[in-house]
Each structure stands twice: as structure tokens, then as C-alpha cells.
Amino acid sequence: MTRVSFRQQILRVREDAIVASVNRLLAEKGFDLMTVDEVAADVGIAKASLYKHFPSKEALAAAAMVRVLEQGWARIEALGAQQALAPADKLREVVRWCVGKLLAGEMPSLPSQNSSLRAELVGSMPFMDLLMRVSERLGEWIVAAQQQGAIDPGLPSDLVLYTVFARACDPVPPVLRATGRHDDAEIVEWIVATCFGGLAAR
Amino acid sequence: MTRVSFRQQILRVREDAIVASVNRLLAEKGFDLMTVDEVAADVGIAKASLYKHFPSKEALAAAAMVRVLEQGWARIEALGAQQALAPADKLREVVRWCVGKLLAGEMPSLPSQNSSLRAELVGSMPFMDLLMRVSERLGEWIVAAQQQGAIDPGLPSDLVLYTVFARACDPVPPVLRATGRHDDAEIVEWIVATCFGGLAAR
DNA sequence: GTCTATAGCCAGATAGAC
DNA sequence: GTCTATCTGGCTATAGAC
Numbered sequence: 001m002t003r004v005s006f007r008q009q010i011l012r013v014r015e016d017a018i019v020a021s022v023n024r025l026l027a028e029k030g031f032d033l034m035t036v037d038e039v040a041a042d043v044g045i046a047k048a049s050l051y052k053h054f055p056s057k058e059a060l061a062a063a064a065m066v067r068v069l070e071q072g073w074a075r076i077e078a079l080g081a082q083q084a085l086a087p088a089d090k091l092r093e094v095v096r097w098c099v100g101k102l103l104a105g106e107m108p109s110l111p112s113q114n115s116s117l118r119a120e121l122v123g124s125m126p127f128m129d130l131l132m133r134v135s136e137r138l139g140e141w142i143v144a145a146q147q148q149g150a151i152d153p154g155l156p157s158d159l160v161l162y163t164v165f166a167r168a169c170d171p172v173p174p175v176l177r178a179t180g181r182h183d184d185a186e187i188v189e190w191i192v193a194t195c196f197g198g199l200a201a202r
Numbered sequence: 203m204t205r206v207s208f209r210q211q212i213l214r215v216r217e218d219a220i221v222a223s224v225n226r227l228l229a230e231k232g233f234d235l236m237t238v239d240e241v242a243a244d245v246g247i248a249k250a251s252l253y254k255h256f257p258s259k260e261a262l263a264a265a266a267m268v269r270v271l272e273q274g275w276a277r278i279e280a281l282g283a284q285q286a287l288a289p290a291d292k293l294r295e296v297v298r299w300c301v302g303k304l305l306a307g308e309m310p311s312l313p314s315q316n317s318s319l320r321a322e323l324v325g326s327m328p329f330m331d332l333l334m335r336v337s338e339r340l341g342e343w344i345v346a347a348q349q350q351g352a353i354d355p356g357l358p359s360d361l362v363l364y365t366v367f368a369r370a371c372d373p374v375p376p377v378l379r380a381t382g383r384h385d386d387a388e389i390v391e392w393i394v395a396t397c398f399g400g401l402a403a404r
Numbered sequence: 405g406t407c408t409a410t411a412g413c414c415a416g417a418t419a420g421a422c
Numbered sequence: 423g424t425c426t427a428t429c430t431g432g433c434t435a436t437a438g439a440c
């Protein structure tokens with residue numbers, strides 16, 4: 001009994017290590033340029049062993065996406081508990097979190113066009129479930145913020161949702177950092193400011 | 203004499219056809235998923251013939267980028283001639299143009315991480331030259347708009363420039379269109395509105 | 405479940421005839 | 423310059439021993 005549980009724990013730890021490597025490599029190079037050989041080398045096991053844990057490269061990417069969605073969901077639940085925070089401020093915090101992850105090199109980037117990858121993701125119950133949960137919760141905040149007038153009620157709420165999501169793959173933060181003229185904290189605040197306030201002066 | 207010129211014209215037309223195909227395929231599938239076989243089939247010539255015109259897949263992509271930058275530059279010069287237009291409104295027009303191209307399936311999308319592609323682009327004189335010209339002209343408009351107070355003077359001008367450029371690869375317009383709930387004209391206006399006005403109510 | 409070795413495939417690039 | 427046919431390398435995935 002305890003032996004089985006122990007073995008499962010070992011397994012769990014190893015798979016966590018794999019997914020962490022995949023996450024980092026996906027953030028660094030993207031799905032197409034990441035190779036399974038690289039992942040195996042990074043984890044320190046043979047490629048064939050990798051395939052005992054995950055049946056395909058797409059499944060690896062899906063696992064990484066689930067991992068980051070779990071972290072995001074945890075952040076969202078923590079924000080939900082803070083009743084003093086207005087819905088619009090919770091959305092701001094979500095954007096802050098996304099950009100922070102992005103700049104930390106911890107936000108996996110997937111090509112939206114790859115069809116085999118799309119199929120894997122929509123077929124993944126944990127992924128779709130988490131994506132739904134996150135979308136619905138953010139959707140509630142958006143509607144509430146629009147009713148309070150903190151988010152423009154003239155904008156369709158799906159536009160607002162996608163605009164928030166898109167901060168997770170915004171090319172601007174990495175490019176800004178690459179100039180070497182700004183530090184990460186500044187960049188995060190500017191992205192939040194332009195996302196909600198726009199480029200035009202108030 | 204005229205024979206040489208005639209032949210060169212034929213060549214020019216054929217290469218235009220190639221670059222047009224590459225442009226469309228890059229917009230549709232992106233660099234990694236676009237294959238040279240596909241390009242050849244789309245143009246209607248053999249792959250080996252393609253390689254007589256362009257030495258590599260990267261060179262094909264670079265040519266497509268040059269083409270779209272030329273079109274963008276033409277738009278920018280046309281806008282520059284309209285002295286009645288305020289700098290901030292010219293920037294709005296540039297964003298409108300980018301999103302329109304994107305929704306029309308005419309904006310090539312390149313992975314920012316691919317290093318061989320980056321090398322090809324920075325090594326391409328026509329590309330770098332056009333990119334510089336475009337960046338400098340937009341930079342002038344940005345500074346002017348900030349002095350007039352139409353663009354927030356507190357934002358660094360490079361942030362503003364990159365934010366405008368990023369509308370050319372914004373994932374939001376395609377996703378919004380995919381919902382089927384909005385038409386292209388609406389989407390363009392919403393992107394312009396959120397880019398300059400933000401999500402928050404004024 | 406871990407490894408080494410390899411199968412199978414696909415895409416970028418080229419050879420060589422015309 | 424165009425073609426057909428082919429080379430070459432790298433990548434996903436698997437076979438099979440331990």
C-alpha cells in the first residue's frame with residue numbers, strides 16, 4: 001500500500017520536473033522549435049523514457065498549459081477572496097500576473113495555427129475545464145466592472161476577455177526588455193496602464 | 203536591349219507572384235508551418251525553380267516582409283501628405299491599416315524566436331532600410347502627438363511605437379472574427395478604440 | 405521504467421538533364 | 423530557368439534488451 005503510494009509520489013515528482021522543463025522551453029523557443037530531444041536532455045532522462053510518461057509532443061505541451069492554467073486559477077481564486085478589491089482591479093491584477101510570468105520566461109507560447117496541437121488541447125478535459133473556469137470567472141468580473149462603469153460598457157465583453165488573455169503572449173514586454181532601457185517592474189506597469197488606459201492621454 | 207528588359211519584366215512578374223503566395227501562406231499558417239513545397243505548388247512551378255529565385259526559405263519570408271513594409275510605407279507617405287490630420291490621427295490610421303491587413307489575411311506572421319530567420323532579416327538591407335524609415339517616421343508622429351498632449355507624454359515613445367507595431371500580429375482580431383458575432387469593420391474600430399483609449403471607461 | 409539503437413518520415417536544399 | 427529525381431539532416435516516435 002504505502003509502497004504503491006511512494007512510487008506514485010516519485011512518478012509525480014518526475015512528471016512535475018518534465019512539465020517544468022517543457023514549460024520553460026516552450027516559453028523560450030515556442031512549440032515548433034522545441035524538440036523532444038531537448039526536453040529529455042534538460043530533464044536528464046532518455047527520450048524513450050519521456051514517451052512512457054507522455055504519449056506525444058502535443059501532450060507535453062498540453063500538460064504545460066494545464067500547469068500554467070492551474071497557477072493562474074490559484075491566483076484568480078486568491079483575488080476572488082479579496083472582497084475589498086473592485087472587479088476592474090482584479091482584472092488589472094490578472095494582467096499584471098500574466099505579464100510577470102511572461103517576463104519571467106514562464107509563459108509557454110503555442111502557435112494558434114497548429115491543428116494537431118489544437119486538437120490535443122480541445123480534447124484535453126483538464127485543459128478545457130480549467131480554461132472554462134478561468135473564462136467564466138473573468139467574464140463575471142468584466143460584466144461587473146462594466147456595470148460599475150470602470151470598464152467601458154460599450155465594449156463587448158468577449159473583446160475585453162480576449163484582450164486580457166492576449167497579454168499572456170504580448171510581444172511588447174519582451175521587446176521592451178530587449179532594449180535594456182527599462183526594468184521589468186516598469187514594463188509591467190506600463191503594459192497594465194496601456195491595456196486599461198490606452199495610449200491617449202486622459 | 204529591349205529583349206533583356208522584357209525578360210527582366212517577366213522575371214519581375216514571376217517573382218511578384220512568388221512573393222504574393224508566400225505572403226498569403228505566411229499570413230495563413232505562419233513561417234514554421236509553411237513549407238516550400240506548398241509555395242511552389244501555389245505558384246505553379248517546381249520547387250527547384252523557386253530556389254533559382256530565392257536561395258532559402260528565410261529569404262522568401264524576408265521578401266514577403268519587404269513587400270508588406272513597402273505597402274505600409276506607401277500608406278505612411280500618403281498620410282504624411284495630409285497636413286490637416288493630427289499626428290495622433292495618423293497613428294490611428296496606421297493601426298487601422300495594420301488590423302485591416304491582418305483581417306484580410308495579408309499580414310505575414312513570423313516567429314520572433316527563430317534565430318536563422320532573425321539573422322536573414324537583419325542581414326537584409328532593403329528590409330532594415332524600410333524598417334528604419336517606418337520607425338523614424340512613426341517616431342516623429344509619436345513625439346509630436348505627445349507634445350500636443352494627444353498621446354500620454356508620460357509613456358516612453360518606444361513603448362508607444364512597439365504597441366502600434368504589435369497590432370500587426372495581435373491575436374485578438376482573428377479570435378474575435380472566429381466567434382462569428384462581429385464583422386470586420388466593427389473589429390477594426392474596437393481595436394483602434396482599445397489601443398488608444400484602453401479598456402477603462404473614459 | 406530506464407536505457408541504446410533505429411525506424412520512418414518529412415522538409416529544405418541540390419544534381420543534372422533539357 | 424525549368425523540370426524530375428534525389429540527397430541530407432533532423433525530428434517524432436518505437437523496438438527491444440535489461
